[in-house]
Amino acid sequence: MKRGQHHGALRELLIDTALGLLDREGVEAVTIRAVARASGVSHAAPANHFVDRRALLTALAVQCFTDLRAGAAAARDAASQSPRARITAFADAYFAYALAHPNRYRMMWRMDMLDPHDARLTELVDGLYAGIEQDVLALPGAPDDDATTLLIALSSAVHGYVAMRIDGNFVAAVDTASGKPRHVAIVERLLGP
Incomplete structure (x- = not known):
């Protein structure tokens, strides 16, 4: 020291x-x-x-998930009261964090390198979509009691698109039908009309 x-x-x-x-x-x-x-x-x-590299990387992941969660939650909270707008704002902030910090983002999801039993990490990963479930349930035509399937679909689409952008498989583009950035259009398409 x-x-x-x-x-x-x-x-x-x-x-x-x-x-x-x-x-x-x-x-x-x-x-x-x-x-x-x-x-x-x-x-x-x-x-x-x-105690070891895994503990160090887990501490980094905790910091990164804390930052991601805070930024995405702030974006969600700052959006209009429309559930659709709140979900889209959350996804947009998530996307922006991942592209701004690609190496952090990749490491955050490397559960083979992290301690999956770390209570702080588990709470942050499990709580990443805190608040979004209520927004999903408030969408027109949403199920009355379970938003899990749509949350998994949204998470998978956002995570997959982000990973492919980071890896250079996709480039920044605008959706031709809506004129919105591609990542926003993907989320809005999943949310339905």
């Missing part, structure tokens, strides 16, 4: 440094030793906060 470095601040320094490495070089570059070196601390210093 650097001289004068407060123990509680070290964890945040390590996470910030790891996020920088992740953004620049991808998940493969994020190791305990690389993060320690880039943070200017001994390679043993992170052991007080992260």
Whole structure:
């Protein structure tokens, strides 16, 4: 640990440094030793906060899901009271986060690298669509009691489109029928008329 470095601040320094490495070089570059070196601390210093690489990556995923969830929820809450507008605003913010942080987004869904038993991560992933279920149930013609199938369809479509954009399979485009960005048109099409 650097001289004068407060123990509680070290964890945040390590996470910030790891996020920088992740953004620049991808998940493969994020190791305990690389993060320690880039943070200017001994390679043993992170052991007080992260027992292994999986714990470090899980902490990064928790931070990323927190940021994604907060931004998407804020967009949803700022939209009009129309359920359709709120769902579309949420999806638009989700899409914007993923394209702005492609390496973070890829890592967030790498459950083979993360601790699937981490309570914070589980709560954030499970709660990602908090509030959207009520919006789905409020759509005209929605089922009375279960929005799960439509939520899974929306999640799958948004996630799939985002992944294909990040990987270069699709480019930014406008839907010819609606004139809206393609990702918005996809969501609106799934929501129906």
